[in-house]
Amino acid sequence: MRLLLVLLLTLLPALGQAEEVVLGLSRNNVAITANFDGSELLIFGAVKREEPIRQDLPLEVIITVTGPSTAVTVRRKERTFGIWVNRDSVDVDVAPSFYAVATTGPMTDVLKDIEDLRYKISINRAIRSVGAPSNILDAERFTDALIRIRQNRGLYLEDEGGVELDEQTLFRTSLRLPANLTEGRYKTRIFLTRGGDVISNYETEIEVRKVGLERWLYSLSRNQPMLYGLMSLAIAVAAGWGASEAFRLLRNS
């Protein structure tokens, strides 16, 4: 069973914020072990406030988890002389390797577009493509394709209504981290909104890293590539020879 490590972090005294987040995570690090097969991440917390709950507009919560970002080339195939060939390509400058966003309600209700633009919350905004080559007129199709492909792989998740909020105070959501997770610091953000305006936000990090043998092999391959290469070959030679000998003994006996 998974150890439920409850980490309660209190915020620095927030100035001018009437409502602020007190957050808990089921785990603040994810260890990738040899039998890692994805992981469930529980994010929960409470809204701390000094004054009575405002009744005019409902409080909404948005939670995002962002994996390490890299630039990605998106290529499109076109039919040329009967075969499908990569033709146009667009570089997407910032594309997180993992991105999950969960909200208490439909994105359009809980967040104004201008706030989305500012905090880059929805998947479309979290990805940044600075400029497509001028000969490509439908650049947004490339970013759409990027999102579609990663959604299919479970790397980009959008869960509208996935955050439960009780009494405008306690909130929780659970996210499925896929098995094909990359290492790094996963930025976790919580936004409180009222009427689509962000009234408070909170940030923390979840560390995803390989441990044990996985860690050792990975570091060896990066730091001692020669040794790693020779080790791989040695294993191959030993296995090949071992199998041959084993079968010979088996046949002779």
Added chain:
Amino acid sequence: MQIYLPIAEVSVNAFLLLGLGGLVGVLSGMFGVGGGFLITPLLFFIGIPPAVAVATSANQIVASSISGVLAHFRRRTVDLKMGCVTLVGGLIGAALGVVVFNYLKSLGQVDLLVRLCYVVFLGIVGGLMFIESANAIRRSRQAAKAGRSAPVKRNKHNWVHALPFKMRFRTSGLYISVIPPIFVGFAVGILSAVMGAGGGFIMVPAMIYLLHMPTKVVIGTSLFQIIFVAGFTTFLHATTNYTVDVVLALLLLIGGVIGAQFGTQIGTRMKAEQLRILLALLVVMVCVKLGLELVLHPSELYTLAPVGEG
């Protein structure tokens, strides 16, 4: 049982990998092909990143080829001299192939060219072998009806025998110039680095039809030289691209080495012509599969790659 691969950074079923390795190992032992031309596309299919698949299958080929070649050594069906001569060309070719590969990668067309290479070479090799071995089988059947053994006549004297630097290859019973074997090794070396395969499926027919080596010797000799070319490729990938996944390789090769032993056993019980026609069919099948993928409308027109990589 799921297992997380440290370099590929994906989680896959361990038994699936053992099975894949085993299947390819059987073929490797039977036909003397490293099996890279099968295992690389299979790894793509189960979601291993292409760069890791190419590099790691090279490592697995080393293991299954060693397992296979030892069995051949005991039966003295390895022409060491011929193996070394083709190896010289092979290593030079592999080094050049890596340069070519990186150049194609910078053009963003490496995927297409690798596929085209596969389709063209597998098509030619498979087609020719199929026709030739079908003819050989028909001839031996006719000969059997006539009640005498079937001498398979091959054209023993062609331009290959007119070249200088002749050398005697006792195991193969040949006295030919070293230029054709070096050239064959070189060409296969380039192709194996570009296509991410050991190159046995080209080496075996080239030895049979170009160098006129006896089929039984060809398989052991081809395996022998593949060990070194694939080993060299593994090392290059490990040190330059960091794409060899040792856990993936280990699982594939455990299956592979065991499979190779069974494959060698099956191979020795079959007639040379039958062996060749089966290999030809296999090669043609892979060719057709890859060819269709190029022609048919892909389900996803867009592909992703880290910036600056193929």
